[in-house]
Structure formats: structure tokens, C-alpha cells
Amino acid sequence: MNSFKIAMIATLAALSIATNYALIGVHQVKLMDFIVFVGGFCFGALAGVSIGILSWLIYGTINPYGFVPQVWLATMLAESIYGIVGGFLGKTLASTSFDGQRFKLCVFFATMGFLPTVLYDLITNVAWASSSNMPIVAAIFFGAQFTVLHEVANAAIFGICSVPMITALEKLSGGWRYVVPKK
Amino acid sequence: MSFLKNRWTIIALVMLCWAIVSSSVLGYYYYQYTDLVARLGGVPVPINLGIDYANGTRIWFNGTVGVTLYDAMIRAGWRVNATSFGAMGLYVTSINGITESLQSSRFWGWWTWMYGWSHGGSACNKYIVTINETVIWYYSYTDPTTWEMTRPP
Numbered sequence: 001m002n003s004f005k006i007a008m009i010a011t012l013a014a015l016s017i018a019t020n021y022a023l024i025g026v027h028q029v030k031l032m033d034f035i036v037f038v039g040g041f042c043f044g045a046l047a048g049v050s051i052g053i054l055s056w057l058i059y060g061t062i063n064p065y066g067f068v069p070q071v072w073l074a075t076m077l078a079e080s081i082y083g084i085v086g087g088f089l090g091k092t093l094a095s096t097s098f099d100g101q102r103f104k105l106c107v108f109f110a111t112m113g114f115l116p117t118v119l120y121d122l123i124t125n126v127a128w129a130s131s132s133n134m135p136i137v138a139a140i141f142f143g144a145q146f147t148v149l150h151e152v153a154n155a156a157i158f159g160i161c162s163v164p165m166i167t168a169l170e171k172l173s174g175g176w177r178y179v180v181p182k183k
Numbered sequence: 184m185s186f187l188k189n190r191w192t193i194i195a196l197v198m199l200c201w202a203i204v205s206s207s208v209l210g211y212y213y214y215q216y217t218d219l220v221a222r223l224g225g226v227p228v229p230i231n232l233g234i235d236y237a238n239g240t241r242i243w244f245n246g247t248v249g250v251t252l253y254d255a256m257i258r259a260g261w262r263v264n265a266t267s268f269g270a271m272g273l274y275v276t277s278i279n280g281i282t283e284s285l286q287s288s289r290f291w292g293w294w295t296w297m298y299g300w301s302h303g304g305s306a307c308n309k310y311i312v313t314i315n316e317t318v319i320w321y322y323s324y325t326d327p328t329t330w331e332m333t334r335p336p
Contacts, residue, residue, distance in 0.1 A: 104193060107193050115200065151200075
């Protein structure tokens with residue numbers, strides 16, 4: 001891992017933590033998942049996972065809503081999903097130009113924001129249900145209003161912001177994405 | 184990337200997301216409903232219960248209390264014969280000695296008043312009544328071909 005990547009991981013982790021605190025009053029709408037995904041997309045799955053874990057190490061422990069170890073570990077683990085998905089897609093789309101297919105990519109990124117969030121919410125709901133001795137199915141469905149909001153918000157954020165953010169990071173790294181030159 | 188060129192892949196992904204949202208919302212409201220029923224299920228409420236024998240006799244039992252419609256009928260002192268269809272509930276065949284008749288095509292059905300009579304649509308023991316609701320049992324003539332029940336007058 002070169003110094004540029006390490007600097008980008010630190011910067012994106014800081015951005016993710018800062019936006020999470022800034023949006024503390026807006027429930028279920030956070031930029032963290034998106035930043036972890038974009039980090040993974042542009043700099044590889046390991047970078048994405050690192051951003052997710054670093055973010056939760058700080059945001060999870062210094063959190064005004066409290067600290068539950070099981071939930072904290074689950075969120076840290078689940079946050080890595082965005083990094084892994086981002087890394088996989090970044091590798092797959094490494095040499096693909098965004099020009100001329102932005103709308104299609106927006107819709108695609110929106111679904112890629114939605115589907116990992118379903119998995120994330122499932123994992124965290126199971127962890128929360130286990131820690132509070134609640135039936136898992138009941139926990140999943142009683143919390144559905146929050147999970148649906150989280151999923152829809154992530155779909156919107158990923159759909160709208162992915163292409164501009166990836167393009168910006170690509171320019172910052174000298175026209176390269178996932179260590180592959182753009183066609 | 185080849186899958187991006189196929190628009191059906193994108194449509195399928197969007198439909199998958201939509202299916203997940205719909206299922207989650209469905210599950211949420213189902214749990215809310217069962218929770219509400221569990222909380223209120225034991226509380227009988229007063230209703231305006233009536234019976235019309237389709238021979239000019241209509242009797243009202245206003246203020247009858249019950250949890251379900253069937254419960255209210257029993258508390259009103261009616262003699263009810265019914266066949267159980269398991270989870271679907273009870274099918275009423277006879278009330279106060281008046282039994283349904285295939286020959287004259289007359290069957291018991293219950294109707295609730297909402298800007299006019301609306302057919303109940305569910306088994307009486309599955310229907311949880313609301314406060315001051317007006318419900319009538321009517322010995323309806325039923326069209327033998329369409330199975331459409333005549334509304335109470």
C-alpha cells in the first residue's frame with residue numbers, strides 16, 4: 001500500500017467520521033457508507049474496509065447514542081461490506097469510461113447502495129436483537145421503518161453522488177482508478 | 184462492462200430493490216397490526232348490532248359489546264350455528280333458528296354501514312369491531328349464478 005493510498009484512507013476516514021457527527025440529528029441518513037464504498041471503488045477493497053473500520057473505531061466508541069459492544073462489532077464488520085462491494089465493482093469497472101452512460105450508472109450505483117445496505121441492516125438488526133434478547137424476526141420487522149429509510153437514503157446518495165465523487169477522486173489520483181489507467 | 188449494456192439487468196436490480204422495500208413495509212405493518220390486535224384484542228367495545236330476517240322483521244341490539252362480531256352476536260343472546268373453516272374462520276349457517284336455504288337461495292351475510300351497506304368480507308369471528316360500528320346480519324337472497332348477495336334495504 002503506497003503513501004498516497006494511506007493518505008487517502010486517512011482523509012476519507014476523517015471525512016466519513018466528520019459527516020457522521022455533522023448528520024447526528026438526521027437518523028439513518030449518513031454519508032459514511034457512501035464514502036467507504038467510494039474508497040473501496042477507487043483504491044481497492046482493503047482500502048474501503050480500512051476506511052469503514054477506522055470510522056467505526058472512532059464513531060462507534062465516542063457516540064452520543066451510547067455504546068453496545070455487540071452492536072459496535074457488528075456495525076464495524078457490516079460496514080466492511082461497502083468497502084468489499086466497492087472494491088469488487090472498482091476492479092470490474094476499472095477500465096470502463098463513465099461518459100455516455102451516466103444515467104445507467106447512476107441507477108446501477110443506486111441499486112449497489114441499496115443492496116449492501118439490506119445486508120448491513122440485517123446484520124446489525126440481528127446483533128441488536130441478540131444483545132437485547134428480542135426475537136430476531138420481530139426486531140427486523142419492527143425496525144423496518146428505519147431500515148427502509150436507510151436503504152432508500154443510501155440508494156439516493158449512491159445514485160446521485162457516486163459518479164461525481166469517483167470522477168473527482170480519479171482526477172485527484174492523476175486519471176487512474178483502481179491502479180488501472182482509464183480508457 | 185457487459186452487464187451494464189443489458190438494460191434488463193438494471194431493471195431486474197431495481198425490481199429487486201423495490202421487492203425488498205415492499206416486503207419490509209408489509210412485514211412492518213403486519214407486525215404493527217398484530218401488536219395492536221394483541222394490545223386491544225381483549226377489550227370489548229359497544230356496537231349497534233342488527234338482524235334482518237328479510238320478512239319485514241328487523242331487530243336492533245344497540246350497545247351490544249364484543250371483541251369480534253361473533254363475540255357480540257353471542258353476547259347479544261343469539262343462537263348461532265356455524266361451520267369452522269380453520270384459519271379462515273366461521274361460516275354462519277343459521278341464526279336464531281333461521282337456517283340458510285339452497286332451494287330458496289337465501290344465505291346469511293353481514294353488512295357494515297359506511298355511507299350505505301357494505302358487505303363484511305370476512306368471517307365474523309375474525310372481524311374485530313370498532314366502537315359504535317353499525318353491523319347488520321341480513322338473510323340475503325343470493326343470485327345462484329353470480330353468488331351476488333342482495334343488500335339490506
